[in-house]
Amino acid sequence: LLVESFETDAWRKTWQEISHTESKEIETDPKLVVTGRRALRLPFTSEAGDTGTGWMHYWWEGSDEIYLRYYFRLSKGGDWRNNKLLQIHGHPRGVRYGPGAGQRPTGFDTVCSGTGVGGISGPPWTRVMLYTYWPHQKGDWGDNVLPNQGVQPKINEEEWTCYEVMVKLNEVGKQNGEQRLWINGRLVIEQTEMEWRKTDQLVLNNVMLSTNTSAPPKPGEKRTVWIDGVVLA
Numbered sequence: 001l002l003v004e005s006f007e008t009d010a011w012r013k014t015w016q017e018i019s020h021t022e023s024k025e026i027e028t029d030p031k032l033v034v035t036g037r038r039a040l041r042l043p044f045t046s047e048a049g050d051t052g053t054g055w056m057h058y059w060w061e062g063s064d065e066i067y068l069r070y071y072f073r074l075s076k077g078g079d080w081r082n083n084k085l086l087q088i089h090g091h092p093r094g095v096r097y098g099p100g101a102g103q104r105p106t107g108f109d110t111v112c113s114g115t116g117v118g119g120i121s122g123p124p125w126t127r128v129m130l131y132t133y134w135p136h137q138k139g140d141w142g143d144n145v146l147p148n149q150g151v152q153p154k155i156n157e158e159e160w161t162c163y164e165v166m167v168k169l170n171e172v173g174k175q176n177g178e179q180r181l182w183i184n185g186r187l188v189i190e191q192t193e194m195e196w197r198k199t200d201q202l203v204l205n206n207v208m209l210s211t212n213t214s215a216p217p218k219p220g221e222k223r224t225v226w227i228d229g230v231v232l233a
Helices: none
Strands: 002-004 025-027 039-045 055-063 065-074 082-092 111-118 130-133 143-145 160-168 177-183 186-194 202-210 222-232
Touching (some): 082 160, 082 222, 111 202
Antiparallel strands (some): 002 222, 025 039, 039 222, 065 222, 130 143, 177 186
16 A cells, blocks of 8 residues: 655655654765665754654555554654654544544544553663554553563664554454564564454544654753654554
8 A cells, every 4th residue: 555765855745744844854874864865854952842743644545454564763862752753543434533532432433543652761761562542442542552572672772673563353243353573573562352343434544643642842952763664454
């Protein structure tokens, strides 16, 4: 569905909605690129606050099962306690937006499986989860599904990390939905027997690059995330 390594400026049209365009830069230093000759550079500033460098949306017609792979790199010495990265969203066919954060899904309106990085302290940063909105979540603000495969992730600064996410929606009336996260090829999170939806009109149709952060840089400080090698299938 999508292959994006930011090798040309066509990405500015491929992603149908891009906020804070001034904060979306292209990296060409070969020491800071993981695939090809370019990567996306996202510089955080104190002025931007918790929105980080804003967001980007890619929509398609919709799928019942989706795989998303991407690479990211964190700059040295930043406060990465809670930073969102790429998220998979679902909506009814033809719909692009859901009710928003803090709203419990009904099985007819939206789902979300989001990735990011964080921790109490670091590096390495060890708080990894699938930020999950689904009808059976425990609270209004979604479930933080943590590593459950006997692997404690450690995200190092100044090196590329590969995240691979799969989401499989359930058949209507059955609890056979799934989601998984692999980090650098190792299965870290697996959740099965999920009822994501109550209608087959609800499909996966959006990838959002979110840079929301709970710890913006202090005045005079700056930190950066690089994104590269995005594949959606």
